[in-house]
Structures are given as C-alpha cells and as structure tokens.
Amino acid sequence: MQLGAATGKTESVTTPGQSSVKIRRPAGINWSYSIISWLGFVPFLLFCLLFEILPAVMIIQNSFLDSNTGALTSSNYQIMLSHLSYVHAFQTSISLSVVTALIGAFFGFFATYGLYNLRTGWLRNLVISFSSIAANFAGVPLAFAFVSTVGVTGFITVLLLRWFHIDLYNGLNFSLYTFWGLVLVYTYFQLPLMILITLPALSALRPEWREAATNLGASNFIYWRRVALPILLPSLIAATMLLFANSFGAYATAYALAQGSINIVPILIGFVVNGNVSLDPGLGNALAMGMIVVLLIAVSLYTVMLRRVSKWQGR
Amino acid sequence: MAQAVREINLPVRKDRPKGQGLGVDKIFLTLVLLFLIVPLGATLIFGLSSGNSINFNTFQSVFTDHDFSQTLLLSLGLALASTILAILLITPTAYWVQLRLPRARPLMDFLALVPFAVPAIVMAFGLVEVYGTGNTLINILSFGLVPVLSNEPFNVVNTPQLLVCAYVIISLPFVYRPIDNNLRAINTKVLSEAAYSLGSGWWRTFLTIILPNILPGVISAALLTFSTVMGEFTLASLFSIYTFPIYLNVTGQNDAHKAASLTILSFFLTMIFVLGIILLVRIRPGSRGNEDRLDIVAAK
Numbered sequence: 056m057q058l059g060a061a062t063g064k065t066e067s068v069t070t071p072g073q074s075s076v077k078i079r080r081p082a083g084i085n086w087s088y089s090i091i092s093w094l095g096f097v098p099f100l101l102f103c104l105l106f107e108i109l110p111a112v113m114i115i116q117n118s119f120l121d122s123n124t125g126a127l128t129s130s131n132y133q134i135m136l137s138h139l140s141y142v143h144a145f146q147t148s149i150s151l152s153v154v155t156a157l158i159g160a161f162f163g164f165f166a167t168y169g170l171y172n173l174r175t176g177w178l179r180n181l182v183i184s185f186s187s188i189a190a191n192f193a194g195v196p197l198a199f200a201f202v203s204t205v206g207v208t209g210f211i212t213v214l215l216l217r218w219f220h221i222d223l224y225n226g227l228n229f230s231l232y233t234f235w236g237l238v239l240v241y242t243y244f245q246l247p248l249m250i251l252i253t254l255p256a257l258s259a260l261r262p263e264w265r266e267a268a269t270n271l272g273a274s275n276f277i278y279w280r281r282v283a284l285p286i287l288l289p290s291l292i293a294a295t296m297l298l299f300a301n302s303f304g305a306y307a308t309a310y311a312l313a314q315g316s317i318n319i320v321p322i323l324i325g326f327v328v329n330g331n332v333s334l335d336p337g338l339g340n341a342l343a344m345g346m347i348v349v350l351l352i353a354v355s356l357y358t359v360m361l362r363r364v365s366k367w368q369g370r
Numbered sequence: 371m372a373q374a375v376r377e378i379n380l381p382v383r384k385d386r387p388k389g390q391g392l393g394v395d396k397i398f399l400t401l402v403l404l405f406l407i408v409p410l411g412a413t414l415i416f417g418l419s420s421g422n423s424i425n426f427n428t429f430q431s432v433f434t435d436h437d438f439s440q441t442l443l444l445s446l447g448l449a450l451a452s453t454i455l456a457i458l459l460i461t462p463t464a465y466w467v468q469l470r471l472p473r474a475r476p477l478m479d480f481l482a483l484v485p486f487a488v489p490a491i492v493m494a495f496g497l498v499e500v501y502g503t504g505n506t507l508i509n510i511l512s513f514g515l516v517p518v519l520s521n522e523p524f525n526v527v528n529t530p531q532l533l534v535c536a537y538v539i540i541s542l543p544f545v546y547r548p549i550d551n552n553l554r555a556i557n558t559k560v561l562s563e564a565a566y567s568l569g570s571g572w573w574r575t576f577l578t579i580i581l582p583n584i585l586p587g588v589i590s591a592a593l594l595t596f597s598t599v600m601g602e603f604t605l606a607s608l609f610s611i612y613t614f615p616i617y618l619n620v621t622g623q624n625d626a627h628k629a630a631s632l633t634i635l636s637f638f639l640t641m642i643f644v645l646g647i648i649l650l651v652r653i654r655p656g657s658r659g660n661e662d663r664l665d666i667v668a669a670k
Binding site for chain 1: 394395396397398399400401402403405406408409410412413415416417459460462463466467470471474481483484485486487488489490491492493494495496497498499500505507508511512515516519532535536538539542594597598601602603604607608615618619622623626629630632633636637640641643644645647648
C-alpha cells in the first residue's frame with residue numbers, strides 16, 4: 056500500500072544521516088563501508104536467488120527448450136497455442152479470475168462502505184477480525200466447507216429440497232464442480248480480502264473534501280461521482296488486480312473440490328509435476344510461463360496504481 | 371500523520387447527514403457477512419450430524435486416527451521451522467537495509483513482490499526442475515550451490531528441508547512488509563546511532579533496542595507464516611510430503627462427515643492464529659491500526 060510513498064519518505068529521512076556519515080569518514084574507508092553494507096545483505100540475497108529467482112529462471116529457460124533433446128525451440132509455445140484444450144484452460148482460468156475479482160471488488164466495496172459507516176465500534180472490530188480469519192481460510196478446508204454446504208448431500212442442498220422442494224442439482228442444474236461452483240467458492244476468500252484492502256483506503260478519505268464539496272453545493276451523488284470515486288479509483292483497481300492474482304494462482308481449492316476434473320492452468324501444471332505421462336514437461340514450462348506473464352501484467356498494474364494512491368493520499 | 375487524520379475523522383463522521391446510499395451499503399454488508407457465515411454454520415451442523423441425531427462420533431474417530439496426529443505434528447514442525455527461519459532471515463536483513471543499505475530497498479521490494487507473480491504451483495514446478503535435474507546455466511548462476519544441494523549428502527529435492535525454504539519465500543511478502551512498516555514507524559536511524567555512540571554493538575543494538583520496538587510487526591509476521599504453512603497444500607502435494615492438509619484432502623474425499631469435522635478444526639486453527647495477531651498486535655500501544663491491516667493476506 057505505501058510502497059511509493061515509502062521510498063520517498065525514507066530518502067528524506069536518511070539523507071541527513073548519510074551526509075553526516077560522509078563528512079566523518081575519509082573517502083578511502085567509504086569503499087569498505089559500502090562493501091560491508093552489501094555483505095550484510097548477501098545471506099538473504101543468496102537465499103532468494105536459490106529458492107525464488109532460480110526456479111523462475113529455470114521455467115523461462117526450459118519453456119524454450121525441447122524436453123527430450125535440449126535444443127532451442129519454440130515448439131512448446133506452438134503446441135500450447137494450437138491445442139484447443141490448453142487455450143481453453145487459459146480462457147477458463149482468466150475468466151474465473153476476472154469474474155471472481157469483479158464480484159469480490161463490487162460486493163466487497165459496498166460492504167466495506169457499510170462497514171466504514173458502522174457506528175458501533177465493537178461490531179466494526181468484530182467484522183474486521185472475522186474478515187481477517189475468512190481471508191486466511193482457503194484451500195482444502197474451504198473446498199470441503201462448500202461441499203458440506205451446497206454439495207450433492209450438503210446441508211443447504213438437503214434443506215432446500217426438504218423444506219422448499221427446490222432441487223439444486225437436478226432441478227436448477229447447479230453443480231459445485233463446474234465453473235460457477237468454483238466462482239462461488241473463490242468469492243469466499245475474495246470478499247474478505249477486498250474488505251481488508253479497501254477499508255484503509257476509505258478511511259483515508261479526508262472529511263474536508265466532503266465538506267468542501269457540500270459547501271459548493273454538491274449532492275451526495277455528485278460528491279461520490281466527482282470527488283470520492285476518482286480518488287479511490289487507483290486503490291480499487293489495485294485491489295482488483297490483487298484479487299485477480301489471488302485467484303489466478305490458486306490451486307489447492309480447485310484441486311480439493313474437483314480432484315483435477317476442472318480444466319484450469321494450475322491443475323494442468325500440477326499434472327505435469329506429478330508425472331502425468333500425457334503431458335510433456337516442456338509444455339508444462341510453457342503453461343507456467345503463460346501464468347507468469349498474465350500475473351506480471353496484473354502485478355505491474357497493481358504497483359503502478361499504488362504509486363498513484365500514495366500521491367493522492369499524501370502519505 | 372495518518373493518526374491525526376483519523377482523530378479528526380471521528381467527530382465529523384457522527385455529524386454526517388444520512389445520505390441516500392446508506393441503506394444499500396448496509397444491505398450489502400449483511401449479505402456479504404451472511405455469505406461468509408453460512409458455509410461455516412452449515413459445515414458445523416453437517417460435521418456434527420450423522421443421520422438425524424447430533425453427536426460427536428466423527429470428532430472422536432478423527433482424534434483417534436493415527437495419521438491425524440502424525441500429519442498434524444509434521445505440519446506443526448514445518449510451520450515452526452519456516453516461521454523461525456523466515457524471522458531469523460528477514461528481520462535482521464530488513465533492519466540492515468533500513469540502516470546501512472537504503473539503496474537496496476527497491477530490490478527488497480521487488481523480491482517481496484515476486485511471489486505474487488510466481489504462484490506456489492509454478493514455484494513448486496521450478497524448484498523440482500532446479501534441484502531434480504542438472505543444468506549448466508543454473509549451476510553457474512547459483513555459484514555452484516545448486517549441484518551441492520541437489521546431490522549427496524543433501525539431496526534436497528522433495529525433502530521437508532526444501533519445503534521449509536519454499537515456505538519462507540511464499541511468506542516473504544507478508545513477513546517483510548509488517549516488519550518494514552514497523553522499522554519505518556520507529557526512528558531506526560536515530561535509535562541505532564544513539565545506541566552505537568553509547569558503545570553498543572550491532573547485534574546488541576538490534577536485539578535489545580530495535581527488536582522490542584518492532585515486536586508487533588514480528589509477531590504478526592510470525593503468526594501469519596505459521597498459519598499459512600499449517601494450511602499449505604500446493605507445495606506439499608507436489609513434493610509428495612504427507613502434511614496435515616494432504617491428510618485432510620485424502621480423508622475428506624472418502625468421508626464427507628469427517629471432512630466437515632476436520633474443516634471446522636482447521637477453521638479454529640486459523641482463528642486462533644489470526645486472533646493471536648489481533649490481540650497481540652492491535653491492542654499494544656502505538657500500533658497503527660488501519661495501516662497494518664493490509665498485511666493480513668495469506669497465500670492461496
């Protein structure tokens with residue numbers, strides 16, 4: 056959140072300190088000082104290199120290599136783009152993430168506004184705490200919670216059938232193990248995340264802005280349309296990007312729900328790692344690379360928007 | 371600054387006239403909360419019921435299962451190891467960067483952002499490839515460390531050790547940020563220089579002056595790492611290590627009622643960690659409320 060402002064702030068804080076250091080030290084010792092400074096950073100850097108950067112490098116490199124001969128090739132990408140099922144997996148993954156991010160952002164924003172307007176302090180804190188728990192409640196347990204609720208023999212399914220004679224599965228053609236079922240489950244962790252991200256942004260709206268707008272004759276609608284929303288827009292876009300990335304990379308929830316019968320990219324990569332013979336490792340690398348590219352776009356947009364946020368809110 | 375704004379906020383918020391959008395947002399909030407609560411309630415009832423009566427038999431059969439305690443212990447061990455390693459590695463580094471190497475801050479921010487762009491599933495794939503197969507480019511880029519780690523006596527591929535290292539990377543975004551926020555909130559430079567001028571060494575300054583001041587951020591980071599590792603499925607599954615979430619998945623596929631009981635149990639585990647963060651961090655004087663909230667984000 057405070058990424059852009061952070062760098063600006065530290066620079067202004069550290070500059071006087073640094074200059075005083077420079078005055079005290081002659082030029083010769085400064086070199087060793089700076090080398091020692093970098094040495095202290097080396098253990099962490101090495102750790103990140105070994106377990107964070109190199110796996111990514113490996114994926115990039117192998118996606119351009121033939122997995123049998125090791126020769127440089129673009130055939131992995133050609134296979135990926137020419138097979139309908141792989142293209143379809145990307146389409147499903149992207150639309151799943153877009154739909155859940157938009158649903159999460161829309162409902163989450165209004166819910167956050169309701170939370171922001173709550174006068175009761177303890178209720179507000181309770182909702183915030185509950186959101187923190189719900190945002191962290193994901194993966195296998197979340198999938199099972201939904202199976203117990205709206206699965207074939209789930210509590211709500213049975214309740215609707217017995218009391219209201221509504222048959223979710225045979226009558227309404229609903230299924231938890233399809234695209235929309237997955238949307239329902241993913242929304243569960245998107246909503247609380249949206250609330251947690253948006254609440255600080257809403258709280259940072261200055262009351263003076265509303266007063267100024269009201270003094271100039273703006274109605275509540277005009278205030279939101281012309282003042283609040285334009286200021287909040289970068290935060291909202293950043294939050295939506297984070298929600299997108301959040302669901303695009305999710306594997307555990309989808310796997311536990313359908314045991315691999317849903318055709319999305321993370322599931323396909325899972326097949327490759329588990330040694331499914333029908334999938335070539337080179338193709339797996341190309342799929343992983345595709346995921347990285349899509350996520351890079353989302354994450355770059357996220358950081359760009361965050362810079363704008365910090366500019367507006369003067370942090 | 372933010373603190374001051376919030377203090378001004380309070381009285382004004384009370385005076386605000388009830389606008390037209392006020393009813394709608396409360397309805398949205400209620401709907402969202404219902405959506406979040408209903409699956410939990412339904413799961414609890416589903417887990418407790420067998421047929422028509424309510425009993426605790428499923429819970430009993432879960433607790434007596436040998437695999438249950440075995441996997442739970444393994445997951446606890448992995449979580450503890452990951453948390454300790456993450457805190458030991460990142461806290462001193464964050465302090466060091468703040469104090470002596472502000473130039474490296476963009477690099478630090480970048481490294482903490484990478485796990486967003488490289489999700490767990492892709493990372494697992496990459497790790498298996500790096501440590502499972504020999505590759506000249508990787509050997510050179512790692513200064514010869516990868517061949518050492520991937521052959522005898524380490525043979526690190528698909529081991530719990532590699533899993534722990536991967537977990538540290540996964541938790542990097544939400545370990546680094548709260549610690550860094552806290553370091554920025556206290557006047558790190560002045561505190562350190564005061565300690566140095568009074569004759570305190572680097573480690574002593576770090577342990578006795580800086581660490582107590584940034585403890586809320588460290589605790590929050592530690593509990594979040596712990597909670598994430600306890601529930602992490604993707605990496606453990608791809609490394610074929612039989613942790614608690616894997617056990618949960620295997621058991622749940624065969625017995626829906628057992629799955630529901632285990633789900634409720636995992637929910638309580640998550641709740642304990644998150645409430646721990648809230649109680650230990652928010653209540654402390656000087657905690658900055660709203661701004662820390664963004665850090666409570668786990669990897670899926």
